Structure formats: structure tokens, C-alpha cells
Amino acid sequence: MKIISGGVCAVDGVLASGAQKGKYGVGIIFNEKSNAAAVFTSNKVVAAPVIITKKSIENGHISAIVANSGNANCFTGEKGISNAYHMAKTVSKFFKIDSDDVGVGSTGVIGREMPMEIINPLIDESLKTLENTPEGSSRAAEAIMTTDTFSKEFAVETTLEDGSVAKIGGITKGSGMIAPNMGTMLSYITTDVKASPEELHKALKEAVEQSFNMIIVDGDESTNDMLVIMANGRSGKIDENFQEALNFLCQMLAKMMAKDGEGATKFMEVEVKNAYSIEDARLASKSIVKSPLVKTALFGADPNWGRIVAATGYSGAKMDEKIISVSLKTLKSFLNHELTIETSSDDKNTVKIVDKGNVLAFENTKELSDAEAIMKNKDIKIIVDLGLGQYSATAYGCDLSYDYVKINAEYTT
């Protein structure tokens, strides 16, 4: 597996572009005649584009995506449905495909009618500038941003068992109310693997469980989330190597979203290991990442193991306070073009602060000063060893800062 550049356009046959005006943006991605699969928000209130795209995906094909930022087209009644349908129709006409083969995504303010007089020209502009270049992918990624502070793209290639090389590219926008079971997230993945819609859906679900469903910014769940994968079949058949690459790509996109949580100044990765069950590992890691007290301690650079242990205690996971161990570690930054694939867990630079129920990091210990030094970094890993089994899970999140409050107290206008 290798990290490559180009985002969604890393895949041959893909065209992408985007256009912006004020707080509005439109991104378009086209991937020939593709089999497709998707996952959507579990919120009972769903936006018009989610309704449209859920219907489109039923036939197993989606070849183009049109997504806008600035307005969520949610809680907008029949008018919202017809606006979302109009977006799909415009794009399908351009590519001469069925309107059922176009997915629609929206993100932004809820409950306001879509300003089609702004969106329509942005669609036209995007269609005119489509290209299979890194720039095309970047324009699409930038156009769908809302409170994101950086655009999010990633691509990998892997050699399949049949010897052919498959590529996978993705763009995502996150920030907002990222949560497990997906927050305000639009994520679009292209690939050239050969797979049936059912095979794609199975692969996507496995990848999502270890990535997008393990990130938490504030615990709210959006009405608009969707993740679509489109596979054009130019390369070899889907297999385990593809799955591994897709898992990695989704984890990287999810980590970027966690790192860019609203108001975030720090990124945290929480690995819970040796849990009694996989459910326990997931419950505990997500509980820690979600805890406002852990999040504020991260913001304050405080190695507060008490809050970590308490969040494990109320997670619902089986645990024994006499066995639990907690360690902290500085993570290598995974952004800023320093991307590397970690192949094994590197235990150097790890400081144990609780060892089998005994607190090591108390006043005037080396453990406490080492832990405090780690907490001053931007990217931090918390490792909780439950000592009760052999299951592990990792959740991703960020700190809770003054800016989170500021952004969300003043958002609507």
C-alpha cells in the first residue's frame, strides 16, 4: 500500500471540480459508469438530499455526485425535495446519464430554502471546469467545506492479489457536529476496483466501523451525513488488499476530520486494548474521546488520568479499577505532508501513568512531569489497557476549547 496524491482524481476516469461564492460552494465528482454503495446518517430527521440519494443508490449505481455547502436543505419540505432533484437533474443532463445515477449532498444551515439562484450558477461553473487533476479534486474538496479550517483529501494505491494495481481517492468535509454514527459529514470516495454494489457495501461498512464511526467532536449527530463510494471497475477484483487500503484511507479521512473538529487545538487518539469484547473496546474508547472533562483536560494540557478512568467506568464496558493501566504518548503529526504508514505500535515515548490500578503520576514524580510534557503536544495518544481480554479499538477526537463555544454560539447568521 502506498500513499499517493490527487484526492478523488488519483483514480483514472474520474473528473472533479468545484466553485464557490460567499459561504456557498458546489463540488462535483464524476466516475464513469460506476457501481456504488453508501451509508447515511441514523438521525430520524433527514435532509432532502439524503432522501434523494438513498433512493438513487437502490439500483447499485451512482456515477456522479453534486454536493453543496452553505445550506443543508433540511426541514425544507416538498420544495427541498424538488430543489435536490433539480440539482441531480442538471448534472445528469450534462453527463447524459439517468438522474437516478447522481448522488446529492448538502451541508450548512438547517431549515432555510436553498438559494437556487446561487447554487445553479455554481453547478454550471463546476461542470465547465471538470478535470482529472489534483487541482480538480482540491476544488471539489474546498467547495464543500463549512467550518472546516483545511480541506481534506487522501489517496492510496495497493496491489491486488491478481497483480493489478487499484487506486482509491477520497474527499471529505467534517468539522461541525461530528459524532459516532457520523456527524455532519460529506465524504466521497472513488476507486477503480471491480466490485458488485453488494461487495462495495460490505467493504464500506467494515471500513466505516473502524474510522468514521469512531470519531467524535461533540456528540451531536447531523441530519445530512453521507458517505458514497463509486467504483468504475477499470482495475482488478475487490479483495482483502483493497479492504486494507480502504480501511486505511477511511481512517486517515476520519482522523483529519477529528483533528479539524470545531475549535479544536489538539487531536487525540484513544486506544483501548485487552478489552473483554470488541463492543467493550469501542464503548470505552468512544466514551473517553467524548467526555467533556477529558476534552477540556486535553485543552488544558492536564494529564488527568482520573477523568480517563472515570469515563471508562461509565462507558458500560467491563472494567476493573484494580487491573486498569493508562499510558500517554506523543503522536507523530499525520498532516503537513509528513504522512507515513505506521506498521507497528511504537512504544517508545510512552509514559505509563496508571499501572494495574496504581497511580504512578502523582506529585513530584518523573511520570507526572513526563506526562505533562506529552500533554503539551498537538497530537496525543491515550492508551487504556483493560487487562480483561484481547480486543482493541481506537477512537479519534479533539479537545474542547473556547473556540468551540464561540463558533457554535454565533453560528446561525
Add this chain to the structure above:
Amino acid sequence: MKIISGGVCAVDGVLASGAQKGKYGVGIIFNEKSNAAAVFTSNKVVAAPVIITKKSIENGHISAIVANSGNANCFTGEKGISNAYHMAKTVSKFFKIDSDDVGVGSTGVIGREMPMEIINPLIDESLKTLENTPEGSSRAAEAIMTTDTFSKEFAVETTLEDGSVAKIGGITKGSGMIAPNMGTMLSYITTDVKASPEELHKALKEAVEQSFNMIIVDGDESTNDMLVIMANGRSGKIDENFQEALNFLCQMLAKMMAKDGEGATKFMEVEVKNAYSIEDARLASKSIVKSPLVKTALFGADPNWGRIVAATGYSGAKMDEKIISVSLKTLKSFLNHELTIETSSDDKNTVKIVDKGNVLAFENTKELSDAEAIMKNKDIKIIVDLGLGQYSATAYGCDLSYDYVKINAEYTT
């Protein structure tokens, strides 16, 4: 039912006092030979005083409480147990009762040994100043405060069906990580009703379900929570009138805690009505109160019905976005000695912002400007009508402010 003064000392036969030194405090409450019942945190990590008090309550009697602030005596191993036991022993000797008849409570920092050289003198000082006066109750209430900004006491009296008058008094400390299933909460209730431990437990559980379990500040759950009721049997037999009074008392204590959530500038009460089931009503009301996006909108005085609807949507409660209605209302302040018992829901000063799925409060409407005016107040009620059944529940919470982040980023020291 009538609101009376005196806190826990409103009840004849009760003695209380408290003493403080720096960040440490000790409160003591004595209620003769009492039957008792208690509920505790559901966190799997529990503090030493919780272990001790859980054991003490098994025989159905607790006649005295000793509670300290400044140190949670949690994650403190065998030494912690022996310190908690020592606190109970000191108090039991003074009153010449079994040490099993003393409940112990602690709140404060986790994972540090109890400074008994500070706590012991505070216990002695409290014991020497015990009295059946409002001042005694206030000293106890103040001594157990941590990040609370005001002390919390309440008392009511009610005429029982047998014609006798029963009194109920309570003190509580909240703030911190108040959550459903109880946050860092110590709460002690005295009464003169005649009841078996089983009857008391049943009454307490009913009251807690509608009060302490319906408040949320940040969603974290503490390792130290406990609520103990001690009934000395001087008055008549427990009945429905007592239950009603106990429910009301617990709701008032819980509302005070919600109003005093860490960094809170505003209080919110969320009533979900006409839900399909009582579980649905509770899920939806708690989901709204807990949502960081609703909490920051409250802080920003933004009548953001979209976030309210979205939080209802992901709560798990049955809902239909075409039927849901949302209203806002200014609440009368329930503090500052203006306490009154509301006997019916007063629908004046209520502004409907969503009516059966139709948004009323959009730009340039009277509904929006009225809603914005309501949101500028300190005490706000959100009413969500699901229109699917006949069940209601009310949850209590507060906004999420800059100060919440500040308090919790800098807490440990």
C-alpha cells in the same frame, strides 16, 4: 404542600453543621434513629465512601452523614477505605451509634490520598457546633460545595392523609460533571415521615427518576454520587402526599444543580410532550438538554430550532418531522427567594417557532423576533410536542459557556 425554610434542619430531631478550611470542607447531618434509603452512581469506578455507605445502607438504617469536599477519596486503594471508615467511626462514637449507621460522602479531586490531618479537625469542629437551626443546615450545605457558586437547600411540608404534617428537608451539591444517572452529586434528605427502608427506597427511586436523573450539565458521570434519605418516624405514615412533596423537593434541588452547572450563564427546562412512550419522552428531552449545539445556542441566545429538532431526531425517540412542534417560553426565576409552586402549565408568553413541521420563526417574522427576545432571558423553557402519544417528560440543563471550558481546563490544581 408548602415551601418552608431551614434545609435539612426544617425537620424536628435533625442536627447539622459544617466547617471549612481552604478548599476542604466537612458537613455533618444527624437524624436520630432513622430508617434510610440511598441511590448511588452507576459508574463502575466507585470511591471509597460509596463502598462504605453502600454497605452501611444494607441494614436499612443510617442516622448520620459525614461528607467532605476537596478530595473525592476515589482510586485510593485500601488506604482510602480505611480513611472513609475512620470518618464514619469518629462520627459514630460521638453519637454513640454503630459505625454502620453512618453514611460517608466525598467530592473533589480523584486519585489523591485524603489529607486526614485537615479532615479530622474539620469533623471535630462540625460535631461541636451541631444545631437544629437553618444556620446549621446552611453550614453543612456550604461545606460540601466544590465548584458550586451557591449553596443548595430546600424544604417543604405537606399534610398527610392521616392528618399529620410531614416535613422534608434537603441539601445538595452539584455542579461538576452532573449527568443523568447522577453526576458529581452529594444529596442528603431528612424527613420525619414514618416509613420502612423498602418504602423509602421506592419513594426515593420515583422522585429521582423525575429529578436528578433528568439533569445534565456535561454528560460525564461521577465516581462519587450518592443520595441518602433518612426518616426518623416522628410524623405520620408515608403516603401519596409525601411522595408528591418528595418529588417536588427533589426537582427543586435538581433544578438548582442544573442552574449552577459549571460555567452556566443560563438554565433550560426541556419538556417533551405527547410522546409515544415515557421512554421516548425521556430520551428526547435528555438528548436536547445534552446537545452541545443546543447548549451553545442557548449561550448565544439563538433560537436555533434546527438544532432542537436534530437532537430530537438522533435521540432514539419515535418522531415525525412533519408533526413535530417546538415552542419557547421564558421561565420565572425559581431562585432568589421567589419560589412558588407552579400548579398548571402557564401558556402565556409562549412562542411557537415550529408548528407541525412548518417553520414559523424565519427571517423578518414576529415569531423570530419574539423567540430571540425569549432567548435573551436567564431561564428558558423549550417545549417539544411530538404529537404521537400522551407521555411527557422534563429534563433540566444549562448552557455551555467559555467558563465551562476554563473551569475544566484548569481544575486539577
